[in-house]
Amino acid sequence: xxxxxxxxxxxxxxxxxxxxxxxxxxxxxxxxxxxxxxxxxxxxxxxxxxxxxxxxxxxxxxxxxxxxxxxxxxxxxxxxxxxxxxxxxxxxxxxxxxxxxxxxxxxxxxxxxxxxxxxxxxxxxxxxxxxxxxxxxxxxxxxxxxxxxxxxxxxxxxxxxxxxxxxxxxxxxxxxxxxxxxxxxxxxxxxxxxxxxxxxxxxxxxxxxxxxxxxxxxxxxxxxxxxxxxxxxxxxxxxxxxxxxxxxxxxxxxxxxxxxxxxxxxxxxxxxxxxxxxxxxxxxxxxxxxxxxxxxxxxxxxxxxxxxxxxxxxxxxxxxxxxxxxxxxxxxxxxxxxxxxxxxxxxxxxxxxxxxxxxxxxxxxxxxxxxxxxxxxxxxxxxxxx
Numbered sequence: 575x576x577x578x579x580x581x582x583x584x585x586x587x588x589x590x591x592x593x594x595x596x597x598x599x600x601x602x603x604x605x606x607x608x609x610x611x612x613x614x615x616x617x618x619x620x621x622x623x624x625x626x627x628x629x630x631x632x633x634x635x636x637x638x639x640x641x642x643x644x645x646x647x648x649x650x651x652x653x654x655x656x657x658x659x660x661x662x663x664x665x666x667x668x669x670x671x672x673x674x675x676x677x678x679x680x681x682x683x684x685x686x687x688x689x690x691x692x693x694x695x696x697x698x699x700x701x702x703x704x705x706x707x708x709x710x711x712x713x714x715x716x717x718x719x720x721x722x723x724x725x726x727x728x729x730x731x732x733x734x735x736x737x738x739x740x741x742x743x744x745x746x747x748x749x750x751x752x753x754x755x756x757x758x759x760x761x762x763x764x765x766x767x768x769x770x771x772x773x774x775x776x777x778x779x780x781x782x783x784x785x786x787x788x789x790x791x792x793x794x795x796x797x798x799x800x801x802x803x804x805x806x807x808x809x810x811x812x813x814x815x816x817x818x819x820x821x822x823x824x825x826x827x828x829x830x831x832x833x834x835x836x837x838x839x840x841x842x843x844x845x846x847x848x849x850x851x852x853x854x855x856x857x858x859x860x861x862x863x864x865x866x867x868x869x870x871x872x873x874x875x876x877x878x879x880x881x882x883x884x885x886x887x888x889x890x891x892x893x894x895x896x897x898x899x900x901x902x903x904x905x906x907x908x909x910x911x912x913x914x915x916x917x918x919x920x921x922x923x924x925x926x927x928x929x930x931x932x933x934x935x936x937x938x939x940x941x942x943x944x945x946x947x948x949x950x951x952x953x954x955x956x957x958x959x960x
Contacts, residue, residue, distance in 0.1 A: 580634075595786045598787070605778055607777070670721055698716055802943060830904040836880055839931075842930065859933065881929075885901040
């Protein structure tokens, strides 16, 4: 298949609006890379520049060592699956899948073999003579995938291909796409605004905001070691809790209105102290699953001396296997994901414990993490192997 390098890629439209800033990324052969971020963050624009559907204002796109900026889209050996499926309504499933091959004047026998193999892989054999209007949304999406598969391209690009499907079908199709990628071993770039899709599908995640890369890493790296407040709040459901307060030189953290005081473990203080964050405002981040109730006796015993929150439950969401309990701490909303319970009513006093082994500290001005002793996966020019 193919390796890709995007080097200092920028996209500026004629009206002066810049959609992508200094995008640097290396993609290995057979990787499944997910661009994830909110609407308008530049992820689809970047994908379209790779495909050749958008011009690159500056920078270099390298595929297998060859600069592709000025190469015609049809000559880049790239297959793309669009959000809208983009099927020809007057053509059968077979003809939709075969059309690109027919334009290349490929022999009919070879086309039949490629379409038949793809249809078998995607479970489309019974539908080859049907028209798109006779198919469900999931079947249309499989046809769009089949049209890309028969191309046998170096790179597969997918622009939010599951966003038009209902929730149950999206989950099913996620699994199908993962299996398909493993079977084909193709280099794939997938765009989505759904962080669940990013976490479950990607071997590498590229988190974007306002046209800039915020962090690159495996799903686990991005989840457990977020580079900044945006990544920490965007990846994870419910999102990470952020509690504003002061980090003191005696190792304690007090919330904004001094309602709560916590003692931060020494293991989490080494880097903040080295960087001079004592007696300064910081943001304490902790994920909802790392906030416990009194059912977790082990955590109560471990942190009881300095991590207990005596709060008032504001909202309780019973989700079956777990319950989300919402409260407010000095103006900051905090949610705890605790084992299933239905005995929590709004206005009820409640006790929670924070697991300080899993806290993160962020600078309130830069919003960058300050207590992770790790190198985040921002790609530098000299890291690119081209």
